[in-house]
Amino acid sequence: MAGQNLDRNSIIIDIKEELNELPSRYSRPSIFKVDDYLRSGGWDNVYDPEIVSIGPYHHAKAHLKYMEQHKLRYLKRLLDRRNENEADRYIDAVVGMEQRARKCYAGSIDLSQNDFVKLMVRDGCFLIELLRYHGLNNLRDPDDPILQERTLSQLRHDIVLVENQLPFFVLNQLFNMTKSEDSNDDIISLTLLFVKGMFLNLSAPVGSLQIKKIDHLFGLIHDVWVLPFVKTIPQGNTGKNNQTSAVEWDNINSASGLREAGIKFKKAKDYSSLMDIKFVGGVLRIPQLNIYYETESQFRNLVAYEQYLPDGEPRYVSDYTFFLHCLINTPNDVELLRRRGIIGNCLGNDEEVSLMFNRLGKSILTSSKFSYAQTFSDVNRHYRRRTKKWLAKLWRITSIAHGRSSSL
Template structure:
């Protein structure tokens, strides 16, 4: 039997206090997460950057180091354009927000304060300059390799929409205040919305900010999610003034719908999510499928899963609906002939597999794989 040793309260207290300093922020503070294994396991590459690391999660990867020099080059050109010889103004602006930014990340960050601030200044200034140069060709250097090859811009658009590859939006606002002057945040938002427009696979995207709906912008992915909206035409007011959706309907696949006499037609001018069923006709806006679409949709779904205060899960619902329609390459072929799917991949089987696997990954959300709320007009 071990002899009794009197407990040392001071040692215990110091041990607890040290552990408390190492614990991750509470979930309510976090807005940038690592995607959990069950979700990313279906297609891990969809959540991984191919070209650029933004934020702390992927910055150490060897394959992404090439863009670190571009970040420095863009900051150097920015300082030259502004007639500045030092980045001290940008560092001072971010230094005051370093702890707040650190709390936005759900995973512990190994960077010390100096490394964290340097990373945010370089990443943030690069993103702002990239979006400015995208919209204003006269700001580009004639030897800027990013804009000499379209594929690089396309990859950057993809990587900047990854859930794990984000900066807190208030960091971008702080830096934009120093670059363009204070209170031009709507201009920053407009630049971002224009930059990512090419990535959107369907209609409903707005390139303006509704002054009457100032939602909290957590990061670029959240901004794009909240500006690519359904019209909610299928939601009608209750007698108590609240809103409710239409009736649940079981949705067969495309072949079965056709065999039942249902017509599927493409509609123009509606949001991608405004799907209507009227008098035996299912009206569906056109969806473009290209090599970045799966990654984009997966990361939007991840955003919807990890943000419990965000009640809008229309991306998840839409993917579930498309999975209902698509059970086989033959379904994709029919939808393509109808103009409902614009298949840039050229392979119907690949498209069929994409929706099957995305739908399988919708873990932790209500199962809607065979149901959809339809507007009956």
């Protein structure tokens, strides 16, 4: 019988050891792997790096090995610049942060302590030096192949991937340890300069950000992008206490459907954020969004980052994306918004833009207190009121026509 081979004591010991290995309390990671549901539909390429791995999730992939030599070259340049022969200071610093850094990643990281520390030092020093070489002219080497525009474009793509991150406290520590005494550069400004021009109208005052709350560089970029929108929300209406969604709301119709009900669309002129959408007097005023080849990757990674935020935290980008998903259903909707100056279509094909927002809307979890609840409610109220008037008018015309035909 099968039971005769059962080693009861061994099972008890194994389970006890597994239980002992569990942490005493759950530690929420800040750097997640995108789940299969979000990756479904063949969209792995928008979450995976093209040329460089940062952190443990992608470091062993064959097509990324080429950049490992450049990481070492950048580390050597850093040591030469600082007249240091060894990286022992940085190794010791990372050893002191190792356990905290491991907890930032979801699941178990299958790397020894030595390999994990080497990865943090190598990737961290590469990143901070890349930001410096790009942003500080006095350090730039015109012959550096990494700083050629094509390679920089690929690096920008890879650095703004939600999976391709290092804990910010590791980067910030290494950055501060390698600053020149007379230097006033900071990691936040250099990061924003590095991605400027390629990331969804990115701009925000650095002084508004709190370093202790930054998870990683991608989290920094996310926070900078949503910050101007957060400032437009009345004080007390953000975060877990946000009362915006106390209003009941239903999905709004597409842009074409709303236009048929008399709702007008205009490009917003005065706004602080792309997400600052207003509906007043039957007019939806929406800031212009330019659609480029990389726009879908940016939206997907921003949305993926927000999907793993704690329950109750606002998901501003997800809310904004869902708003656009509702407005854009067909190429006709894109054409309407493009003609109004609301969509700048750099893809050259309205159908591609409509398909993009159709795809984006399928995997979105919006804020529990939806940022556009009041706007949706107002639009739907206006839509229903205009529809009722139109139906009443049609009924009167039909009744008059019927009366005339009866009198003949």
